[in-house]
Amino acid sequence: MKKMEEKILNEAAVLPGGVLKVGSFLNQQVDTKFMKEVGEEIARLYKDEGVTKILTIEASGIPIAIAAGFAMEVPVVYAKKNKSSNVSGDSYSTPVKSFTHGDTNNVIVTKEYLSKDDKILIVDDFLAHGSALTGLIDITKQAGASLAGCVAAIEKGFQMGGDKLRAKGYRIESLAIIDEMTDDEIVFREQ
Ligand code: 5GP
Numbered sequence: 122m123k124k125m126e127e128k129i130l131n132e133a134a135v136l137p138g139g140v141l142k143v144g145s146f147l148n149q150q151v152d153t154k155f156m157k158e159v160g161e162e163i164a165r166l167y168k169d170e171g172v173t174k175i176l177t178i179e180a181s182g183i184p185i186a187i188a189a190g191f192a193m194e195v196p197v198v199y200a201k202k203n204k205s206s207n208v209s210g211d212s213y214s215t216p217v218k219s220f221t222h223g224d225t226n227n228v229i230v231t232k233e234y235l236s237k238d239d240k241i242l243i244v245d246d247f248l249a250h251g252s253a254l255t256g257l258i259d260i261t262k263q264a265g266a267s268l269a270g271c272v273a274a275i276e277k278g279f280q281m282g283g284d285k286l287r288a289k290g291y292r293i294e295s296l297a298i299i300d301e302m303t304d305d306e307i308v309f310r311e312q
Contacts, residue, residue: 122162122296125274126309128155135302139249139280140221147246147274151184159296160188163244163272166294167193170269172242174198174235176261178217178228178253182245185274189244198235200228200260213263217256220249230260237265248273248295251282258291270294277302278310 134142146152163185172193177186178200190197203214203226212229219226235241243257254271261268270292276283278300286293298310 125297148181156188160192163189164192172269173239176241177244186244200230203227203229213260215256215259218252235264239266242269243271246274248276248283249280
C-alpha cells in the first residue's frame with residue numbers, strides 16, 4: 122500500500138533497537154481518515170475468503186482491526202494480555218513474547234467469542250519476530266476455527282517473523298514491508 126509507505130516516510134521515527142515509532146497515525150494518535158483506507162485495503166485483500174471474524178491483540182492492534190472490521194462488516198475479537206498466570210477453563214490462552222518489553226505474557230480469549238465455524242483473519246499493527254501472530258494463530262487453532270490469513274500494517278522484514286510464517290504456509294499480507302531502516306533511510310520491499 123503506497124500510502125502506508127508514504128506515511129512511514131513522512132511521519133515515522135526510527136528508534137534504537139529496531140523500533141519504529143508511528144505514534145502520529147497508528148499508535149497513540151490514530152489518523153482515522155487514513156485508517157478507513159487501511160480497513161478498505163484489508164477488505165480488498167481478503168474479499169473472497171469468507172472471513173467471519175477478525176482477531177487481534179490489545180492494545181495497538183485494535184484500531185486497525187476495527188477499521189478492517191467496519192470495512193468487512195464482521196466482528197472484531199481482541200486477545201487480552203493476562204497479567205497473572207492463572208488461566209480459567211473458559212478461555213483459550215497462549216504465551217506471547219513482547220517485542221517492546223521482552224517479557225512473555227499469556228494472552229487470552231474467552232471461548233464463547235471464537236468457534237469452529239469461524240474463518241478468522243488475524244490483524245496487527247506490526248510484524249517483527251512473529252510472536253504475536255504465532256500466538257493468535259495458536260488461539261485460532263485451539264478454537265478449531267479456520268484461518269484465512271494475517272495482515273500486518275507494517276512488517277519489519279529484517280526481523281524475519283513474516284518470512285518464517287510464510288515458509289510454514291500461512292498467508293501473510295503486510296501493507297508495507299521494511300527491509301532496512303536507519304536514522305537516514307528506510308528501504309521498502311517491492312511487493
Ligand atoms: P512480534 O511479536 O512480531 O515480534 O512483534 C509484534 C508486536 O510488537 C506488535 O503487536 C507491536 O505492538 C509490537 N512491535 C513490534 N515492533 C514494533 C515497532 O517497531 N514499533 C512499535 N510501535 N511496535 C512494535
